[in-house]
Amino acid sequence: MKKLKIFFILPLFVLFSCNEDDSEITNYDLGxxxxxxxxxxxxxxxxxxxxxxxxxxxxxxxxxxxxxxxxxxxxxxxxxxxxxxxxxxxxxxxxxxxxxxxxxxxxxxxxxxxxxxxxxxxxNKALAIDKELDAITYNTAEKDTLIFSTSTKSAIIDNISLEWKKGSEGTYAPTEPLGTALNVNGEEIIFSNFTDASYGYNLAVKDTLYYRFIATSGALTDTIVTSMPIISQTFENSNTVVLSSDLTKNKLNLDTATSYTDTETELAEIKFKSPSGFEKESDTDIDFVKVGDLSGEMEYYNTVDKLFSEKDLLVAKRLYDAGSKETEFSAINKGDLYIYKITRVNEDEESITEYGMIKIGDIVTTNGGATLTDISIEFGEAEIK
Incomplete structure (x- = not known):
């Protein structure tokens, strides 16, 4: 047997076997x-x-x-x-x-x-999810990508099968989202324009898609499960401001949540309308639909408060498309919800259309030297992609 010479500061004949297990022989001059x-x-x-x-x-x-x-x-x-x-x-x-x-x-x-x-x-598991999905966004051209891979030392993976189910209580069934068998080394599964018709899953917003990957090697299998909730497109943040009859703050830019005076005509997009309402400013490309009875909607959206808290832009667009478009409202009430569509031209001279919601809060009228009305509004918007 080949002998290895040890060139350390320790003597050549000293190698130690060190182990924390007290039942083993340790710290001997073993060589x-x-x-x-x-x-x-x-x-x-x-x-x-x-x-x-x-x-x-x-x-x-x-x-x-x-x-x-x-x-x-x-x-x-x-x-x-x-x-x-x-x-x-x-x-x-x-x-x-x-x-x-x-x-x-x-x-x-x-x-x-x-x-x-x-x-x-x-x-180690032979199967791994290299890129998980926190969610699949419903009906968007943006791509949501799930990536899995396999790794063994010497075992041969014969095939990868994939099963799906709806929700945790569902029953798994075979699926081929790519239209062909999955690569045994791993693959990307890209979700784009996902709707209830995709892959025959019949999944809607609020449902959860479960995937179970199964790697087969001879008589052995390894499995890994991932779950992906189906979510809608939303606006991430909302702003709360006061739209006032006070001419020093009676106009508002919805993009920047900035209030302006009555003399501002370039940056303002909506303004206060007497006696207690709002209207579009100048040539702003915007109009509004007042949301009516929502009792026929799904439980997630069957009240104004629920719809606004969900911030579901796809539902907002559907209600906007079906509603009566207006450019001004002279008398509004606390709790009202308005959906708007606005088109702006960006610095690249591209037209960007966004949908948003305006929820009416407190309306306060004070009588001093002059009668002033302040309307508290909460709003948010985003582009549907």
Whole structure:
């Protein structure tokens, strides 16, 4: 057997076996050490060659290495400064991903000194979700991408199958979202323009799509599950401002939530309308639809408060398209909800259309030297993509 010379500050004949397990022999002048090179395998690698490096000082050799797992053991095959054994010793690997598998080794040395050492072998899942989706956005051209991959040491993955279900209480069924079998090495699944008709899933906003990937290797399988709620397009933030009959703050820009005086005609988009309402400012390309009875809508949107809290732009657009468009309202009430459509030209001379909601809060009229009315409004908007 080849001897490795150790060029450290320690004497050449000193190598220590250090282990926290009190049942093992530690801190002896052994003249040898072993290192488990194959420290991790996948849960499908039940027939993989595990490799151990042997390091010895001059005059010392390892004549045998026994590998023990529970009540089972094998003698590793030694060739030069390497020893090997088969992972079949480790038993079933699926389900061992959390804690790994513990083994112990007993090495017989030519100097007759006892040497035992323990190792923990990490067990990885053969399947992994490399890019999860927090959600799939309903009916948008923007792409939501899910990525999975597979990895083993030597096990051959025969195929990847995919199943889906609606919600946690659903029943899994086969699916091929790409129209063909999935690549056994991994693949991207891209969701775009997802609607209730996509893939035959019949999923709507508020539903959750579950995917279960199954990797098959001979008689073995590994599975991984991911869930993706279906969400609508929304405006992320809302602003609360006061639109007043006071001519120093009677106009508002909805894009920047900035109030302006009555003399501002370029930046303002809506303004106060007497006696207690609002209207479009100048040539702003905007109009409004007042939201009526919502009792026939889904439970998520069956009141003004629920619709505004959900900020669902797709529902807002549907209500806008079906409603009567107005450019002014002279008398509004607390709790009213208005949906608006506005088109602006950006600095690149492109027309951008956005949909928004305006929810009316407190309307306060004071009588002092002059009668003033303040309307508290909360609003938000976004482009539908």
């Amino acid at each position: 040898a050490n072993i290192i488990l090179n194959t420290s991790s395998i996948s849960n499908l690698d039940i027939n993989h060659t595990m490799e151990i490096s042997i390091i010895t000082a001059d005059g010392v050799s390892a004549t045998g290495i026994q590998v023990i797992k529970g009540d089972s053991s094998v003698d590793a095959s030694i060739s030069g400064n390497l020893a090997t054994f088969n992972s079949s010793l480790l038993g079933t690997l699926v389900g061992q991903e959390k804690d790994g598998v513990d083994i112990n080794t007993i090495t017989t040395l030519s100097n007759e000194k006892p040497y035992s050492k323990s190792f923990n072998i990490k067990i």
